[in-house]
Amino acid sequence: MELIKIEIDNLKVIAKKIAKFKRPFVATIGNFDGMHLYHQKVLAKAKEWSQYYDLPMVVISFSQNIYDYLNYEENRITSTKQKAEYIEKVYESELFIEVLTNDELVNTPKETFLNILKETFNIVRVVEGADFRFGAQGKGTVIDLQAVFGLENVWVEPRANEISSTKIRKLLKNGDKQAANDLLGIKVK
Numbered sequence: 295m296e297l298i299k300i301e302i303d304n305l306k307v308i309a310k311k312i313a314k315f316k317r318p319f320v321a322t323i324g325n326f327d328g329m330h331l332y333h334q335k336v337l338a339k340a341k342e343w344s345q346y347y348d349l350p351m352v353v354i355s356f357s358q359n360i361y362d363y364l365n366y367e368e369n370r371i372t373s374t375k376q377k378a379e380y381i382e383k384v385y386e387s388e389l390f391i392e393v394l395t396n397d398e399l400v401n402t403p404k405e406t407f408l409n410i411l412k413e414t415f416n417i418v419r420v421v422e423g424a425d426f427r428f429g430a431q432g433k434g435t436v437i438d439l440q441a442v443f444g445l446e447n448v449w450v451e452p453r454a455n456e457i458s459s460t461k462i463r464k465l466l467k468n469g470d471k472q473a474a475n476d477l478l479g480i481k482v483k
């Protein structure tokens with residue numbers, strides 16, 4: 295698996311780095327902090343589509359959770375290195391992209407982000423949970439993904455409210471490591 299770190303406003307460099315893959319991608323995008331059970335569900339579906347349609351898989355993540363960036367906080371459970379190792383080992387993804395979280399990313403309108411996914415990354419299928427948000431102020435939703443990629447090319451995993459990275463961070467803050475690790479793919483030591 296290749297790990298590429300990019301900045302969202304450097305499209306020419308991104309295009310150059312992606313060009314060697316030649317074929318369109320199945321993508322999933324998100325923080326995937328901790329790889330909890332529903333992250334695993336989303337990633338497994340992306341893998342399944344990648345195999346079924348014979349397309350390479352790309353996981354797009356961010357150097358920092360945008361919420362943390364905006365609030366000058368650091369609540370990460372898992373490092374990029376741990377995430378990349380897990381995605382390579384368990385899902386054999388061809389590509390892992392880490393987008394630098396900066397003001398340019400946060401202010402990228404949803405239309406621009408969609409255009410980058412389609413034109414620069416050559417993504418044709420996307421897998422996300424129902425509450426996935428993207429673009430400035432988190433205005434983009436899975437409906438926007440469906441409008442651009444086609445209804446049949448976007449898998450929407452129903453939201454299971456009992457599990458989120460936010461809830462797991464709270465468990466860890468309260469010292470309940472066992473309960474957190476029961477939900478996490480990448481265990482906390």
Ligand SMILES: Cc1cc2nc3c(=O)[nH]c(=O)nc-3n(C[C@H](O)[C@H](O)[C@H](O)COP(=O)(O)O)c2cc1C
Pocket residue numbers: 323324325360361399400401402403407423425426427428429430431432
């Ligand atoms: C280009 C881009 C810009 C974003 N801008 C914001 C933002 O301004 N405010 C915000 O709360 N979240 C923003 N988000 C983050 C999303 O709300 C979301 O946290 C992230 O994409 C992961 O998806 P999920 O946590 O909804 O599953 C942005 C995401 C992307 C990809």
Ligand SMILES: Nc1ncnc2c1ncn2[C@@H]1O[C@H](COP(=O)(O)OP(=O)(O)OP(=O)(O)O)[C@@H](O)[C@H]1O
Pocket residue numbers: 323324325326327332333336421422423424425426451452453454455456457458459460461
């Ligand atoms: N409980 C869940 N049920 C279904 N899909 C989920 C669930 N949690 C995350 N996902 C999906 O996994 C992908 C990556 O999610 P991401 O890590 O960005 O957010 P998150 O786990 O909801 O984190 P947070 O709780 O910090 O918002 C997204 O498509 C998201 O919708």
